[in-house]
Amino acid sequence: MLNIDSENGFMLADKVKRIIYEAVVSCGFENTGIDRWQDVPLEIPRSKDHGDFATNLSLTLAKPLKRTPGEIAGKIVGGLAESAIIGKAEIAGPGFINLTVAPDTLRGIIEEVRDAGADYGKSDIGKGKKVQVEFVSANPTGPLSVGHGRIAAIGDTIARLLEACGYETVREYYVNDIGNQIKNLAISVDLRYKEALGQDVQLDQAGYQGEYIKTYALELKKEYGDSLLKKDDDERRKLMADYTIKRVLDEQDESLKKFGVAFDRWFGEHELYDADLVEDVLKTLKEKGALYEDEGALWFATSKYRYTQDRVLKKSGGASTYFLSDIAYHKNKFDRGFDIVIDIWGADHHGYIARMKSAMEALGIDPDKLEIAVVQLVRFKKSGDFVRMSKRAGNLVTLSDLVDEVGCDAARFFFLMRTKESHLDFDIELAKERSEKNPMFYLQYAHARICSLLQKAGEEGVEVATGADLALLETPRELALMSKLANFPWEVQTCCLAREPHRIITFLTELAGDFHAFYHGHRVVSDKDKALSSARLALCAAVQTVFANGLSLLGITAPESM
RNA sequence: GCGCCCAUAGCUCAGAUGGAUAGAGCAACGGACUUCUAAUCCGUAGGUCGCAGGUUCGAAUCCUGCUGGGCGCGCCA
Structure with a gap:
C-alpha cells in the first residue's frame, strides 16, 4: 500500500534507490524480491547519526541469499558506483547500510526548492486518476456540529494531498434531502410558522427545536405573510422543506468555507430518485441474486458477501431504506x-x-476501490475537564462557533495533529493560547522568523538573490536542514498514499526544530561576511517555501509576522 | 453477546513497508538574550511499549487469548 511507485524518480530518495539497485545488480542480488529500483527499501533514519538515508535490504536478503547480512552489506557497499550523490556509505548495527548524501547534492536542493517554488513537494504519482472524496455529508436539518470538524479537516486535507500528488480530485457532500427527517423538519418549521402567525401550536410535536427553526419560520412569514396557510398541508410543507434545506445548506457551506473547506459538488439524494437510479440498482441487485423477500420486506443478503447481518432495502410498507x-x-x-x-x-x-x-461486491464493483476511512470521535477539553458540547451546558456546539472561538488555523491544526485512529482530545484553551505550549505557534513562528530575516536582509542590502555560493553552507545544522528539505516531497507522497494528514504536521514540527536550532547557532544577516550571509539567506528562503507549501497542504496560513 | 478503534515517559501523543541504544512536545530541573523575533535554543531527568502466550535471526509493530476505555450492533435516520 505504501509502495510509492514513482516513475520520474526526481526525488532524492528515488535517486538513492536507483544507485543502490545498480549495486544490487552488480552483485548479482536481483530477482530476490528486489527486482526493480522501486523495490529497494529505503528509510529516513530516526537518528541523524545514521545518515540521511538507510536501507535494511541486506537483512531482508539474508534469507533468500543464504548469507549473513554483514556479508551482503559489504558486497553492496563495495558495489556502489562512484556517484556524486552518495557521500558516505557505512555498515552499522546488524547489517544496515547508512548513507550520507554528499553536501553538494544537498546544496542542490536549495536551488530545486527555489526553482519549483509553490510546486515543490508536488508530484504526478496520481497520474491523473480520478478520485472522489466524500465527507461530512451531515443531514440538512441544522448547523454542523463541532464533531464534524475533525472529519471536515481530514477529508479536505486528504483531498489537498491528492491534488498535490497529481490526482484529479473532487470533494463531494451527500445530502439526505428526502425522507422522514425532512418531513419532521418541515413540520417543525410549519409549527413555528403558525406560532409566529399567532396560532396555538403543540410544539412538542416538532422534531427539531433549535432556534434556527424559528428564524427560518420568521423568514417565511416575512416573505409569504399568512398566505401559506391557504395551501394544503402537503404543498405548504413541501415548500417549507425546500426553503429550509436550502437555508441549512447555505449555512453549512458558509461555516465550512470559514473553516477552509470548499466542496465541488453537493449531491442530493433526490437526484437519485429523479434519475430512477434507486430502482435501477434494485433491479441489478435482483439480477445478481443478492436479494430475497421475507415477511413482506426486501432484503439484501449482506452475509453472502461479508460476515455480517442481512439488511432491509425495502420495508414491508414499500418504503425504501436509506441503505438502498x-x-x-x-x-x-x-x-x-x-x-x-x-x-x-x-x-x-x-x-x-x-x-x-458487500453491496459494491454484489454489483460487481471491486470493493477495494471504495476506501472508507474511519475517523475516531473527539472529546473537547476545557479547564482540564472534558466537556459535553451541548447547547444546554452553554458550551460550543457548532463548527462555526468553534472557528470563531479558536480561529480557523488552530481548529484545523488541532483536528489534524493526531492520527485519525486516535481518540482526539481537543484542548480548547490550548488551541487559543499564543504561547510555546501551543504547537501550532512553534511552526508559524519559524515561518514568521524567516520572513523577518529576509526583510532585515533587504533593509541591510544583503543579497538574497540567486548566485550565492552555497558551498559555504557546511555546518551540521545547515546540512541537516537541507536534508530535511529534500525529504519533503517524499513525505507528501507518503502522507497522500497512506491518507494520513497528521504526518505533515509531524514533519513540519521537525523542520521547525531544525530551523530554530540553525538560527540559534548561526548568524544569518551579517555585513561582515556577505557571501556567507547570502548563502544562508538562500537556505532560509528554501525553508520558508517548504513551510508555506506544507502549511498550505493543511489549509493553515503561514503568517509573515507574529 | 458480537464487531470496530484505542492502550507507548507524570500529561498529550509520534513511531509507513517487522529491524540499530523506543522518540517529540508539555510539565520538572539546570543553563543561554550588549547580537537577525527568547512565542526560541542547549542540557538533565523520566518508559516492565496494558497483561500473558505465539510466529521470527529479530516484535511497540504480525497472530491468539485476556484486562481496561471509547463507539456501534433496528423493517431508525
Whole structure:
C-alpha cells in the first residue's frame, strides 16, 4: 500500500534507490524480491547519526541469499558506483547500510526548492486518476456540529494531498434531502410558522427545536405573510422543506468555507430518485441474486458477501431504506468514472462498512476501490475537564462557533495533529493560547522568523538573490536542514498514499526544530561576511517555501509576522 | 453477546513497508538574550511499549487469548 511507485524518480530518495539497485545488480542480488529500483527499501533514519538515508535490504536478503547480512552489506557497499550523490556509505548495527548524501547534492536542493517554488513537494504519482472524496455529508436539518470538524479537516486535507500528488480530485457532500427527517423538519418549521402567525401550536410535536427553526419560520412569514396557510398541508410543507434545506445548506457551506473547506459538488439524494437510479440498482441487485423477500420486506443478503447481518432495502410498507439509496449513490460514483472513491466516516458509522462493501461486491464493483476511512470521535477539553458540547451546558456546539472561538488555523491544526485512529482530545484553551505550549505557534513562528530575516536582509542590502555560493553552507545544522528539505516531497507522497494528514504536521514540527536550532547557532544577516550571509539567506528562503507549501497542504496560513 | 478503534515517559501523543541504544512536545530541573523575533535554543531527568502466550535471526509493530476505555450492533435516520 505504501509502495510509492514513482516513475520520474526526481526525488532524492528515488535517486538513492536507483544507485543502490545498480549495486544490487552488480552483485548479482536481483530477482530476490528486489527486482526493480522501486523495490529497494529505503528509510529516513530516526537518528541523524545514521545518515540521511538507510536501507535494511541486506537483512531482508539474508534469507533468500543464504548469507549473513554483514556479508551482503559489504558486497553492496563495495558495489556502489562512484556517484556524486552518495557521500558516505557505512555498515552499522546488524547489517544496515547508512548513507550520507554528499553536501553538494544537498546544496542542490536549495536551488530545486527555489526553482519549483509553490510546486515543490508536488508530484504526478496520481497520474491523473480520478478520485472522489466524500465527507461530512451531515443531514440538512441544522448547523454542523463541532464533531464534524475533525472529519471536515481530514477529508479536505486528504483531498489537498491528492491534488498535490497529481490526482484529479473532487470533494463531494451527500445530502439526505428526502425522507422522514425532512418531513419532521418541515413540520417543525410549519409549527413555528403558525406560532409566529399567532396560532396555538403543540410544539412538542416538532422534531427539531433549535432556534434556527424559528428564524427560518420568521423568514417565511416575512416573505409569504399568512398566505401559506391557504395551501394544503402537503404543498405548504413541501415548500417549507425546500426553503429550509436550502437555508441549512447555505449555512453549512458558509461555516465550512470559514473553516477552509470548499466542496465541488453537493449531491442530493433526490437526484437519485429523479434519475430512477434507486430502482435501477434494485433491479441489478435482483439480477445478481443478492436479494430475497421475507415477511413482506426486501432484503439484501449482506452475509453472502461479508460476515455480517442481512439488511432491509425495502420495508414491508414499500418504503425504501436509506441503505438502498446509499447503495445507488455509491454505484453512481463509480458510474461517473471515479477510479478511487474515498468516504470519510465518523467512528459511530463503522458498522456500515461491511454492508456497503458487500453491496459494491454484489454489483460487481471491486470493493477495494471504495476506501472508507474511519475517523475516531473527539472529546473537547476545557479547564482540564472534558466537556459535553451541548447547547444546554452553554458550551460550543457548532463548527462555526468553534472557528470563531479558536480561529480557523488552530481548529484545523488541532483536528489534524493526531492520527485519525486516535481518540482526539481537543484542548480548547490550548488551541487559543499564543504561547510555546501551543504547537501550532512553534511552526508559524519559524515561518514568521524567516520572513523577518529576509526583510532585515533587504533593509541591510544583503543579497538574497540567486548566485550565492552555497558551498559555504557546511555546518551540521545547515546540512541537516537541507536534508530535511529534500525529504519533503517524499513525505507528501507518503502522507497522500497512506491518507494520513497528521504526518505533515509531524514533519513540519521537525523542520521547525531544525530551523530554530540553525538560527540559534548561526548568524544569518551579517555585513561582515556577505557571501556567507547570502548563502544562508538562500537556505532560509528554501525553508520558508517548504513551510508555506506544507502549511498550505493543511489549509493553515503561514503568517509573515507574529 | 458480537464487531470496530484505542492502550507507548507524570500529561498529550509520534513511531509507513517487522529491524540499530523506543522518540517529540508539555510539565520538572539546570543553563543561554550588549547580537537577525527568547512565542526560541542547549542540557538533565523520566518508559516492565496494558497483561500473558505465539510466529521470527529479530516484535511497540504480525497472530491468539485476556484486562481496561471509547463507539456501534433496528423493517431508525
